[in-house]
Amino acid sequence: MQKYRSTLDRFDMKLLQLVQVSNRTPQHVLAEEVGLSAPAIARRLQKLREQGVIQKDMAIIDAAAVGRPLTIIVQVTVEDESFALLDEIKERFRRCEQILHCHYVTGGTDFVLIVNVRDMEEYTQFTRTQFFELGNVKSFQTYVSMECIKANEGIPLDLE
Amino acid sequence: MQKYRSTLDRFDMKLLQLVQVSNRTPQHVLAEEVGLSAPAIARRLQKLREQGVIQKDMAIIDAAAVGRPLTIIVQVTVEDESFALLDEIKERFRRCEQILHCHYVTGGTDFVLIVNVRDMEEYTQFTRTQFFELGNVKSFQTYVSMECIKANEGIPLDLE
DNA sequence: CAATCAAATGCAAGATTCTTGCATCGAGAC
DNA sequence: GTCTCGATGCAAGAATCTTGCATTTGATTG
Incomplete structure:
Protein backbone atom coordinates (compact mmCIF):
# COMPACT_ATOMS: atom_id res chain seq x y z
CA MET A 1 0.00 0.00 0.00
CA GLY A 52 -12.33 7.93 -2.88
CA VAL A 53 -12.13 11.60 -3.72
CA ILE A 54 -13.44 10.49 -7.09
CA GLN A 55 -16.22 8.17 -6.00
CA LYS A 56 -17.30 6.88 -9.35
CA ASP A 57 -17.16 7.55 -13.06
CA MET A 58 -20.55 7.40 -14.68
CA ALA A 59 -22.47 8.20 -17.81
CA ILE A 60 -25.47 10.45 -17.20
CA ILE A 61 -28.48 9.15 -19.09
CA ASP A 62 -31.47 11.11 -20.30
CA ALA A 63 -34.30 9.59 -18.26
CA ALA A 64 -36.92 10.51 -20.83
CA ALA A 65 -34.95 8.83 -23.62
CA VAL A 66 -35.13 5.51 -21.81
CA GLY A 67 -38.82 5.82 -21.08
CA ARG A 68 -38.67 7.00 -17.48
CA PRO A 69 -39.48 10.68 -17.77
CA LEU A 70 -40.95 11.37 -14.33
CA THR A 71 -38.92 12.89 -11.51
CA ILE A 72 -40.69 13.17 -8.19
CA ILE A 73 -39.43 14.69 -4.97
CA VAL A 74 -40.89 13.17 -1.83
CA GLN A 75 -40.71 14.26 1.79
CA VAL A 76 -41.16 11.42 4.22
CA THR A 77 -41.96 11.57 7.92
CA VAL A 78 -41.51 8.38 9.90
CA GLU A 79 -43.61 7.10 12.74
CA ASP A 80 -40.90 5.65 14.92
CA GLU A 81 -37.48 7.28 15.09
CA SER A 82 -35.79 4.60 17.12
CA PHE A 83 -32.36 3.65 15.80
CA ALA A 84 -33.34 0.19 14.74
CA LEU A 85 -36.34 1.27 12.74
CA LEU A 86 -34.50 4.23 11.27
CA ASP A 87 -31.71 1.96 10.10
CA GLU A 88 -34.28 -0.37 8.67
CA ILE A 89 -35.94 2.32 6.57
CA LYS A 90 -32.61 3.75 5.43
CA GLU A 91 -31.61 0.33 4.21
CA ARG A 92 -34.97 -0.03 2.51
CA PHE A 93 -34.52 3.25 0.65
CA ARG A 94 -30.94 2.35 -0.24
CA ARG A 95 -32.08 -0.83 -1.86
CA CYS A 96 -34.93 0.75 -3.81
CA GLU A 97 -33.77 1.36 -7.38
CA GLN A 98 -36.32 4.05 -8.14
CA ILE A 99 -34.83 6.27 -5.44
CA LEU A 100 -31.95 8.12 -7.08
CA HIS A 101 -31.09 10.38 -4.16
CA CYS A 102 -32.02 10.08 -0.50
CA HIS A 103 -31.13 12.35 2.40
CA TYR A 104 -31.90 12.08 6.07
CA VAL A 105 -32.67 15.66 7.04
CA THR A 106 -33.54 18.09 9.79
CA GLY A 107 -36.42 20.50 9.49
CA GLY A 108 -39.92 19.17 10.00
CA THR A 109 -39.57 16.01 7.98
CA ASP A 110 -37.21 13.07 8.13
CA PHE A 111 -36.24 12.10 4.59
CA VAL A 112 -36.14 13.74 1.22
CA LEU A 113 -36.14 11.42 -1.78
CA ILE A 114 -35.68 12.02 -5.46
CA VAL A 115 -37.53 9.30 -7.28
CA ASN A 116 -37.51 8.29 -10.93
CA VAL A 117 -40.48 6.49 -12.46
CA ARG A 118 -41.97 5.66 -15.84
CA ASP A 119 -45.39 7.11 -15.06
CA MET A 120 -47.82 7.93 -12.28
CA GLU A 121 -48.97 4.37 -12.11
CA GLU A 122 -45.49 3.26 -11.19
CA TYR A 123 -45.30 6.03 -8.61
CA THR A 124 -48.57 4.97 -7.04
CA GLN A 125 -47.28 1.44 -6.82
CA PHE A 126 -44.01 2.75 -5.37
CA THR A 127 -45.78 4.66 -2.59
CA ARG A 128 -47.96 1.68 -1.84
CA THR A 129 -44.98 -0.59 -1.37
CA GLN A 130 -42.51 1.76 0.27
CA PHE A 131 -44.81 3.89 2.42
CA PHE A 132 -47.77 1.71 3.27
CA GLU A 133 -46.88 -1.93 3.08
CA LEU A 134 -43.34 -1.77 4.43
CA GLY A 135 -44.42 0.42 7.33
CA ASN A 136 -43.01 3.09 9.65
CA VAL A 137 -44.10 5.99 7.45
CA LYS A 138 -46.34 8.50 9.20
CA SER A 139 -46.86 10.77 6.21
CA PHE A 140 -45.34 11.83 2.94
CA GLN A 141 -45.68 14.77 0.63
CA THR A 142 -45.26 14.52 -3.12
CA TYR A 143 -43.78 17.16 -5.42
CA VAL A 144 -43.92 16.27 -9.09
CA SER A 145 -41.25 17.85 -11.26
CA MET A 146 -42.76 19.72 -14.18
CA GLU A 147 -39.40 20.89 -15.42
CA CYS A 148 -35.85 19.98 -14.61
CA ILE A 149 -33.98 23.28 -14.45
CA LYS A 150 -30.69 21.57 -13.80
CA ALA A 151 -29.43 18.20 -12.63
CA ASN A 152 -26.18 16.40 -11.90
CA GLU A 153 -24.07 19.49 -11.73
CA GLY A 154 -20.58 19.10 -10.35
CA ILE A 155 -19.47 20.46 -7.01
CA PRO A 156 -18.29 24.07 -7.40
CA LEU A 157 -14.51 24.00 -7.01
CA ASP A 158 -12.88 27.34 -6.59
CA LEU A 159 -9.19 26.89 -7.16
CA GLU A 160 -8.18 27.66 -3.65
CA MET B 1 -25.54 13.59 -41.05
CA GLY B 52 -28.11 12.83 -26.26
CA VAL B 53 -29.27 9.59 -24.69
CA ILE B 54 -25.96 9.78 -22.84
CA GLN B 55 -25.98 13.41 -21.77
CA LYS B 56 -22.57 13.59 -20.22
CA ASP B 57 -19.73 11.54 -18.80
CA MET B 58 -18.62 12.75 -15.43
CA ALA B 59 -16.56 11.89 -12.40
CA ILE B 60 -18.55 11.97 -9.16
CA ILE B 61 -16.58 13.76 -6.48
CA ASP B 62 -16.84 13.35 -2.73
CA ALA B 63 -18.07 16.76 -1.63
CA ALA B 64 -16.63 16.38 1.85
CA ALA B 65 -13.20 15.53 0.45
CA VAL B 66 -13.03 18.87 -1.33
CA GLY B 67 -14.16 20.83 1.70
CA ARG B 68 -17.83 21.29 0.79
CA PRO B 69 -19.55 18.79 3.05
CA LEU B 70 -22.97 20.38 3.40
CA THR B 71 -25.96 19.32 1.33
CA ILE B 72 -29.11 21.34 1.82
CA ILE B 73 -32.52 20.82 0.26
CA VAL B 74 -34.55 23.97 -0.17
CA GLN B 75 -38.17 24.49 -1.11
CA VAL B 76 -38.83 27.86 -2.68
CA THR B 77 -42.13 29.62 -3.20
CA VAL B 78 -42.12 32.61 -5.53
CA GLU B 79 -44.11 35.81 -5.22
CA ASP B 80 -44.94 36.37 -8.85
CA GLU B 81 -45.59 33.43 -11.16
CA SER B 82 -45.77 35.41 -14.37
CA PHE B 83 -43.81 33.81 -17.21
CA ALA B 84 -41.22 36.53 -17.39
CA LEU B 85 -40.36 36.46 -13.72
CA LEU B 86 -40.46 32.69 -13.62
CA ASP B 87 -38.01 32.51 -16.50
CA GLU B 88 -35.85 35.03 -14.77
CA ILE B 89 -35.62 33.02 -11.57
CA LYS B 90 -35.04 29.76 -13.44
CA GLU B 91 -32.15 31.36 -15.24
CA ARG B 92 -30.86 32.69 -11.94
CA PHE B 93 -30.91 29.21 -10.39
CA ARG B 94 -29.35 27.69 -13.49
CA ARG B 95 -26.44 30.05 -13.24
CA CYS B 96 -25.87 29.54 -9.51
CA GLU B 97 -23.03 27.07 -9.06
CA GLN B 98 -24.02 26.03 -5.55
CA ILE B 99 -27.32 24.65 -6.84
CA LEU B 100 -26.59 21.12 -8.00
CA HIS B 101 -30.16 20.12 -8.84
CA CYS B 102 -33.22 22.29 -9.41
CA HIS B 103 -36.75 21.25 -10.25
CA TYR B 104 -39.82 23.33 -10.94
CA VAL B 105 -42.54 21.40 -9.19
CA THR B 106 -46.22 21.13 -8.43
CA GLY B 107 -47.51 20.62 -4.93
CA GLY B 108 -47.62 23.65 -2.63
CA THR B 109 -44.23 25.05 -3.50
CA ASP B 110 -42.60 26.14 -6.75
CA PHE B 111 -38.99 24.95 -6.74
CA VAL B 112 -36.96 22.30 -5.02
CA LEU B 113 -33.21 22.87 -4.94
CA ILE B 114 -30.34 20.73 -3.83
CA VAL B 115 -27.57 23.02 -2.72
CA ASN B 116 -23.94 22.32 -1.90
CA VAL B 117 -22.01 24.60 0.44
CA ARG B 118 -18.86 24.64 2.53
CA ASP B 119 -20.60 25.62 5.76
CA MET B 120 -23.62 27.34 7.21
CA GLU B 121 -22.06 30.71 6.72
CA GLU B 122 -21.93 30.13 2.99
CA TYR B 123 -25.54 28.96 3.06
CA THR B 124 -26.64 32.08 4.89
CA GLN B 125 -24.90 34.19 2.31
CA PHE B 126 -26.48 32.09 -0.44
CA THR B 127 -30.00 32.66 0.89
CA ARG B 128 -29.33 36.34 1.29
CA THR B 129 -28.28 36.71 -2.31
CA GLN B 130 -30.63 34.31 -4.04
CA PHE B 131 -33.77 34.74 -1.97
CA PHE B 132 -33.67 38.26 -0.59
CA GLU B 133 -31.56 40.51 -2.74
CA LEU B 134 -32.44 39.09 -6.16
CA GLY B 135 -36.13 39.15 -5.35
CA ASN B 136 -39.34 37.30 -6.29
CA VAL B 137 -39.08 34.78 -3.45
CA LYS B 138 -42.07 34.73 -1.15
CA SER B 139 -40.75 32.07 1.21
CA PHE B 140 -38.37 29.18 1.46
CA GLN B 141 -37.92 26.21 3.71
CA THR B 142 -34.56 24.68 4.52
CA TYR B 143 -33.82 21.00 5.11
CA VAL B 144 -30.24 20.29 6.12
CA SER B 145 -28.95 16.84 5.21
CA MET B 146 -27.58 15.04 8.23
CA GLU B 147 -26.79 11.93 6.25
CA CYS B 148 -26.65 11.10 2.59
CA ILE B 149 -28.31 7.71 2.27
CA LYS B 150 -27.65 7.58 -1.44
CA ALA B 151 -26.80 9.96 -4.27
CA ASN B 152 -26.17 9.94 -7.98
CA GLU B 153 -27.70 6.56 -8.62
CA GLY B 154 -28.32 5.63 -12.21
CA ILE B 155 -31.77 5.35 -13.76
CA PRO B 156 -33.16 1.85 -13.19
CA LEU B 157 -33.08 0.13 -16.56
CA ASP B 158 -34.99 -3.07 -16.76
CA LEU B 159 -33.91 -4.87 -19.88
CA GLU B 160 -37.22 -4.61 -21.61
C1' DC C 1 22.85 26.10 5.47
C1' DA C 2 23.94 21.67 3.64
C1' DA C 3 22.61 16.81 3.78
C1' DT C 4 19.17 13.42 3.42
C1' DC C 5 15.12 11.01 2.13
C1' DA C 6 10.71 10.32 0.35
C1' DA C 7 7.55 11.54 -2.95
C1' DA C 8 6.52 13.48 -7.39
C1' DT C 9 7.95 14.52 -11.90
C1' DG C 10 9.12 14.00 -17.08
C1' DC C 11 10.60 11.16 -20.71
C1' DA C 12 10.41 7.24 -23.50
C1' DA C 13 9.14 2.57 -24.37
C1' DG C 14 5.78 -0.83 -24.06
C1' DA C 15 0.96 -2.28 -23.39
C1' DT C 16 -3.70 -1.48 -23.84
C1' DT C 17 -7.58 0.59 -25.81
C1' DC C 18 -9.99 2.91 -29.39
C1' DT C 19 -10.99 3.85 -34.23
C1' DT C 20 -11.52 2.92 -39.10
C1' DG C 21 -11.58 0.52 -43.68
C1' DC C 22 -13.60 -3.18 -45.67
C1' DA C 23 -16.07 -7.29 -46.77
C1' DT C 24 -20.16 -9.61 -45.20
C1' DC C 25 -24.68 -10.29 -43.20
C1' DG C 26 -29.64 -9.57 -42.65
C1' DA C 27 -34.11 -7.30 -42.72
C1' DG C 28 -37.31 -4.77 -45.35
C1' DA C 29 -38.84 -2.76 -50.01
C1' DC C 30 -40.07 -3.64 -54.49
C1' DG D 1 -35.63 -13.07 -55.99
C1' DT D 2 -32.83 -9.00 -55.78
C1' DC D 3 -31.72 -4.46 -54.21
C1' DT D 4 -30.55 -1.32 -50.58
C1' DC D 5 -29.20 0.34 -46.33
C1' DG D 6 -27.70 -0.09 -41.90
C1' DA D 7 -25.23 -2.97 -38.72
C1' DT D 8 -21.77 -6.32 -37.88
C1' DG D 9 -16.98 -8.57 -37.15
C1' DC D 10 -12.25 -8.68 -38.25
C1' DA D 11 -7.88 -6.74 -38.66
C1' DA D 12 -4.79 -2.91 -39.15
C1' DG D 13 -3.64 1.51 -37.77
C1' DA D 14 -4.04 5.41 -34.51
C1' DA D 15 -4.54 7.16 -30.10
C1' DT D 16 -4.34 6.67 -25.32
C1' DC D 17 -2.75 4.84 -21.11
C1' DT D 18 0.78 2.70 -18.15
C1' DT D 19 5.37 1.71 -16.37
C1' DG D 20 10.49 1.79 -15.58
C1' DC D 21 13.93 4.82 -14.62
C1' DA D 22 16.71 8.80 -13.85
C1' DT D 23 16.00 13.39 -12.09
C1' DT D 24 13.89 17.07 -9.50
C1' DT D 25 11.42 18.96 -5.73
C1' DG D 26 10.35 19.83 -1.03
C1' DA D 27 10.30 18.97 3.71
C1' DT D 28 13.05 17.55 7.61
C1' DT D 29 17.16 17.11 10.23
C1' DG D 30 21.52 17.77 11.91
Missing part, protein backbone atom coordinates in the same frame (compact mmCIF):
# COMPACT_ATOMS: atom_id res chain seq x y z
CA GLN A 2 1.24 3.38 -0.96
CA LYS A 3 1.34 6.43 1.22
CA TYR A 4 -0.65 9.41 0.06
CA ARG A 5 -0.45 13.13 0.09
CA SER A 6 -3.39 13.86 2.34
CA THR A 7 -4.29 17.30 1.09
CA LEU A 8 -5.40 18.25 -2.37
CA ASP A 9 -3.21 20.83 -4.04
CA ARG A 10 -4.24 23.22 -6.79
CA PHE A 11 -3.32 20.67 -9.47
CA ASP A 12 -5.75 18.17 -7.95
CA MET A 13 -8.47 20.77 -7.67
CA LYS A 14 -8.06 21.83 -11.27
CA LEU A 15 -8.05 18.20 -12.34
CA LEU A 16 -11.22 17.45 -10.38
CA GLN A 17 -12.85 20.51 -11.87
CA LEU A 18 -12.11 19.19 -15.34
CA VAL A 19 -13.06 15.53 -14.89
CA GLN A 20 -16.33 16.26 -13.16
CA VAL A 21 -17.37 18.04 -16.35
CA SER A 22 -16.03 15.34 -18.62
CA ASN A 23 -14.10 12.30 -17.49
CA ARG A 24 -13.31 11.11 -21.01
CA THR A 25 -10.94 13.92 -21.82
CA PRO A 26 -7.58 12.46 -22.88
CA GLN A 27 -4.86 12.78 -20.30
CA HIS A 28 -2.58 14.83 -22.52
CA VAL A 29 -5.33 17.45 -22.83
CA LEU A 30 -5.87 17.49 -19.07
CA ALA A 31 -2.10 17.65 -18.72
CA GLU A 32 -1.88 20.78 -20.82
CA GLU A 33 -4.73 22.51 -18.98
CA VAL A 34 -3.43 21.62 -15.55
CA GLY A 35 0.21 22.23 -16.35
CA LEU A 36 1.67 18.80 -15.70
CA SER A 37 2.75 15.88 -17.86
CA ALA A 38 0.33 13.17 -18.95
CA PRO A 39 1.81 10.49 -16.67
CA ALA A 40 1.56 12.84 -13.70
CA ILE A 41 -2.12 13.34 -14.51
CA ALA A 42 -2.63 9.58 -14.76
CA ARG A 43 -1.00 8.94 -11.40
CA ARG A 44 -2.96 11.70 -9.69
CA LEU A 45 -6.24 10.44 -11.11
CA GLN A 46 -5.44 6.94 -9.96
CA LYS A 47 -4.78 8.17 -6.43
CA LEU A 48 -7.89 10.33 -6.35
CA ARG A 49 -9.90 7.25 -7.30
CA GLU A 50 -8.18 5.01 -4.76
CA GLN A 51 -8.66 7.61 -2.04
CA GLN B 2 -26.15 9.97 -40.38
CA LYS B 3 -29.52 8.37 -40.00
CA TYR B 4 -30.21 6.65 -36.71
CA ARG B 5 -32.11 3.75 -35.38
CA SER B 6 -34.67 5.68 -33.38
CA THR B 7 -35.48 3.10 -30.75
CA LEU B 8 -33.15 1.61 -28.22
CA ASP B 9 -32.85 -2.13 -28.47
CA ARG B 10 -31.85 -4.50 -25.72
CA PHE B 11 -28.15 -4.11 -26.59
CA ASP B 12 -28.39 -0.37 -26.05
CA MET B 13 -30.26 -0.82 -22.79
CA LYS B 14 -27.69 -3.26 -21.48
CA LEU B 15 -24.92 -0.94 -22.57
CA LEU B 16 -26.51 2.05 -20.84
CA GLN B 17 -27.00 -0.02 -17.72
CA LEU B 18 -23.27 -0.79 -17.69
CA VAL B 19 -21.87 2.66 -18.49
CA GLN B 20 -24.06 4.47 -16.00
CA VAL B 21 -22.36 2.37 -13.33
CA SER B 22 -18.91 2.82 -14.77
CA ASN B 23 -18.11 4.58 -18.01
CA ARG B 24 -14.43 3.67 -17.94
CA THR B 25 -14.94 -0.02 -18.54
CA PRO B 26 -12.95 -1.08 -21.62
CA GLN B 27 -15.04 -1.67 -24.69
CA HIS B 28 -13.97 -5.28 -25.06
CA VAL B 29 -15.35 -5.98 -21.58
CA LEU B 30 -18.62 -4.23 -22.39
CA ALA B 31 -18.62 -6.16 -25.65
CA GLU B 32 -18.42 -9.47 -23.88
CA GLU B 33 -21.17 -8.59 -21.40
CA VAL B 34 -23.49 -7.22 -24.05
CA GLY B 35 -22.77 -9.89 -26.61
CA LEU B 36 -21.39 -7.78 -29.45
CA SER B 37 -17.93 -6.98 -30.78
CA ALA B 38 -15.86 -4.11 -29.42
CA PRO B 39 -16.26 -1.94 -32.54
CA ALA B 40 -20.02 -2.41 -32.41
CA ILE B 41 -19.97 -1.19 -28.82
CA ALA B 42 -17.87 1.81 -29.80
CA ARG B 43 -20.23 2.79 -32.59
CA ARG B 44 -23.30 2.40 -30.40
CA LEU B 45 -21.79 4.49 -27.63
CA GLN B 46 -20.88 7.20 -30.10
CA LYS B 47 -24.45 7.34 -31.39
CA LEU B 48 -25.94 7.34 -27.91
CA ARG B 49 -23.74 10.31 -27.09
CA GLU B 50 -24.59 12.16 -30.31
CA GLN B 51 -28.29 11.53 -29.80
